[in-house]
Amino acid sequence: MKPLAQELIARLEQLRKDNLYRQLRTVDSAQGPRIGMNGRELVNFSSNDYLGLANHEAVKEGALQAIRDFGAGTGASRLICGSQQIHHLLEERLAEFKGVEAALVFSTGYATALGTIPCLVGSGDVVIVDRLVHASLLDGARLSGAKLRVFDHNDLDDLESILRWAEKTVDSDGNVLVITESVFSMDGDQAPLHELVALKERFGAWLMVDEAHSVGLFGRRGSGLIEELGLVDRVEIQMGTLGKALGAAGGYIAGSRVMVDYLINRARSFIFSTAPNPASSGAASAALKLLETEGASRRQTVWMLAKTLHRILSPSVTTNPASLILPFHVGEEVQALALAKSLFENGLMVPAIRYPTVPKRQARLRITVTHGHTLEDLQTLESALRLFSGDPIH
Numbered sequence: 001m002k003p004l005a006q007e008l009i010a011r012l013e014q015l016r017k018d019n020l021y022r023q024l025r026t027v028d029s030a031q032g033p034r035i036g037m038n039g040r041e042l043v044n045f046s047s048n049d050y051l052g053l054a055n056h057e058a059v060k061e062g063a064l065q066a067i068r069d070f071g072a073g074t075g076a077s078r079l080i081c082g083s084q085q086i087h088h089l090l091e092e093r094l095a096e097f098k099g100v101e102a103a104l105v106f107s108t109g110y111a112t113a114l115g116t117i118p119c120l121v122g123s124g125d126v127v128i129v130d131r132l133v134h135a136s137l138l139d140g141a142r143l144s145g146a147k148l149r150v151f152d153h154n155d156l157d158d159l160e161s162i163l164r165w166a167e168k169t170v171d172s173d174g175n176v177l178v179i180t181e182s183v184f185s186m187d188g189d190q191a192p193l194h195e196l197v198a199l200k201e202r203f204g205a206w207l208m209v210d211e212a213h214s215v216g217l218f219g220r221r222g223s224g225l226i227e228e229l230g231l232v233d234r235v236e237i238q239m240g241t242l243g244k245a246l247g248a249a250g251g252y253i254a255g256s257r258v259m260v261d262y263l264i265n266r267a268r269s270f271i272f273s274t275a276p277n278p279a280s281s282g283a284a285s286a287a288l289k290l291l292e293t294e295g296a297s298r299r300q301t302v303w304m305l306a307k308t309l310h311r312i313l314s315p316s317v318t319t320n321p322a323s324l325i326l327p328f329h330v331g332e333e334v335q336a337l338a339l340a341k342s343l344f345e346n347g348l349m350v351p352a353i354r355y356p357t358v359p360k361r362q363a364r365l366r367i368t369v370t371h372g373h374t375l376e377d378l379q380t381l382e383s384a385l386r387l388f389s390g391d392p393i394h
């Protein structure tokens with residue numbers, strides 16, 4: 001046995017060698033299309049604050065009002081004495097927004113997945129996830145103790161063959177849960193939800209869809225891709241985060257009343273955790289209200305920016321971008337780091353995304369467009385990419 005510090009120094013050294021070492025960088029401003037770092041201003045292409053709500057006056061006022069009314073902390077879990085009116089108001093608004101009976105809020109999206117999946121399936125069941133689902137969904141699936149199978153990304157044939165296998169494997173009281181995302185966090189593409197819904201219905205499986213990157217951006221009311229595709233009544237479990245387009249923090253499940261009642265009784269990350277702070281819930285509630293009036297115009301602006309940047313990055317592709325996430329694929333970790341560094345020196349914040357967030361040797365820059373970017377910002381990015389590669393076009 002080695003002393004802990006010695007062991008960890010060796011492990012960190014290995015990460016550095018593999019170009020996988022990570023470091024925190026202090027941001028000394030609010031979140032936005034421009035952020036401050038070490039006294040410099042950088043154009044920020046890395047945030048998920050898609051609609052520019054994280055620093056919006058009305059959303060901040062929602063947080064402040066919640067603090068005035070309910071304080072800074074909640075003092076206990078929801079089931080002890082922490083279930084404040086502000087949480088119930090947020091859940092009512094979320095349910096209405098998502099067009100479902102009920103919603104339940106957790107402290108983070110990560111805690112939502114970790115609490116929900118093991119609550120719905122366990123040993124004797126099968127859980128099938130898309131190869132590219134977010135770490136929180138994979139961790140929740142592992143924690144559940146259900147048999148875990150992974151289907152190739154967006155591959156309906158592969159999913160079908162696993163569903164066929166699962167049908168034979170589970171006994172009469174076993175269940176099958178399929179998990180995917182409507183917009184994938186690191187690739188920015190969409191799941192074929194119409195086909196997925198039809199497929200899971202044929203097998204009597206349940207479907208959980210994480211809308212982390214589509215809430216606020218799709219659908220007439222902006223509640224997500226499920227709404228846009230008219231599938232609200234056919235997806236049993238809708239998950240999302242309050243920390244991205246909604247500009248606050250927290251996660252949620254939306255669906256039937258009976259599911260929410262069950263989660264309240266059994267989801268461990270809900271039961272054994274202090275209730276979300278009033279500020280986050282107040283901010284999220286204000287963001288939902290704001291979307292009713294400003295959502296459509298904000299969506300229109302960011303989609304216009306995304307289309308422009310998409311044309312710059314992929315001039316040969318004639319389709320519209322599938323989301324506001326426009327990955328710039330590099331491959332080798334060391335090259336992605338060099339490109340990110342070069343962009344940083346040119347005043348642009350676009351971090352390199354590496355393993356384990358994406359597979360090894362599939363490193364990339366994950367460029368996100370947010371409300372508040374200007375056409376000049378997009379041009380600055382274009383020139384900086386051109387400067388680095390001679391030609392940014394892949």
Ligand SMILES: *Cc1c(COP(=O)(O)O)cnc(C)c1O
Pocket residue numbers: 108109110111134136181185210212213241242243249250251
């Ligand atoms: C960010 C993210 C989460 C986690 O949500 P947090 O609220 O940040 O914990 C879950 N799923 C996906 C797809 C995400 O991108």
